[in-house]
Amino acid sequence: MKKCSCRKGKSYKLLVSKEMASLVQLLKKQPALRSFIFELINTYRPTDSERVTAERVFHVVRECYDAGLMSFSMAVELLDLLRAFFLKKTDVRRGNFLEVVLSKRGPIRLKCRVRRLNQCRLYRGRKMVSNKEVDVAFSGPEGLEVHECKANMIRQWRDPLYRRTRKGKKLDFLNSVPDNCGQQTFAFCTGLDGDFAVEYIKRLFRAYGYRNISVAGRREFLK
Known part of the structure; x- marks a missing residue:
């Protein structure tokens, strides 16, 4: 049997937006946050309004802060990152985020x-x-x-x-x-x-x- 291979791939750099790169870098520095962020991205619904999404983002960041996983300044940074991440083209970004995380893993x-x-x-x-x-x-x-x-x-x-x-x-x-x-x-x-x-x-x-x-x-x- 002939060997199989995967070809004609797209550039990894095209998957990574500025917001995603910052989020991945933060999770690398603070691995304790990963389960919270993965859960947030997993449970996001494309039909959710921006208000609902913003509230869910805030609650997740508050949970991380209340659990003592980060300082107040880092919580503000994470809040800004997640708001930017979910602001536009969220469904595409969620899929790309998973591909980036898997690629790095x-x-x-x-x-x-x-x-x-x-x-x-x-x-x-x-x-x-x-x-x-x-x-x-x-x-x-x-x-x-x-x-x-x-x-x-x-x-x-x-x-x-x-x-x-x-x-x-x-x-x-x-x-x-x-x-x-x-x-x-x-x-x-x-x-x-x-x-x-x-x-x-x-x-x-x-x-x-x-x-x-x-x-x-x-x-x-x-x-």
């Missing part, structure tokens, strides 16, 4: 040194397997790991998952990756959901026959 299954590609296409040899986009791919001597990133997987992969729909076709593609590319190839649906949601999605996928898709949630990003 590295692969979940592979333990070798890897090459990363963002928003690429899967090839077997010189032939493109599918024109469907892979959000993040890691490849190395031990194999290939591909990820479909959704900040809120429960909202994305809700039952029923009909195969004729756009979602079903994407899951069919992901499920076929290990079969098309052989051993040491791993396909993931990845998000910022908590343990209960991750377990629910695993069972849902199994019920629909998507047994080749692994699921990664918030726990993997808090390690």
Whole structure:
């Protein structure tokens, strides 16, 4: 079987807005804040008004401050960052944020040194397997790991998952990756959901026959 690879990716820099870069840098310095911010981004609803979003942002920052995780000046900085992050194109930024966090974290299954590609296409040899986009791919001597990133997987992969729909076709593609590319190839649906949601999605996928898709949630990003 010919080796699979991910090609024709987009520049990582195009994913990172100024606000996102500042937020990621802050979380790197203050890892104790990650669970709060991941929960906020995971539970955001595109239909929420700006007022509702602003209130939720304020409450999260207040929780972090009341828990003694940061100084007042840092709380003000975080409040400003989150307001800027959620101000415009939030749904796109949420997806890009997850891709950036995953890109910095590295692969979940592979333990070798890897090459990363963002928003690429899967090839077997010189032939493109599918024109469907892979959000993040890691490849190395031990194999290939591909990820479909959704900040809120429960909202994305809700039952029923009909195969004729756009979602079903994407899951069919992901499920076929290990079969098309052989051993040491791993396909993931990845998000910022908590343990209960991750377990629910695993069972849902199994019920629909998507047994080749692994699921990664918030726990993997808090390690």
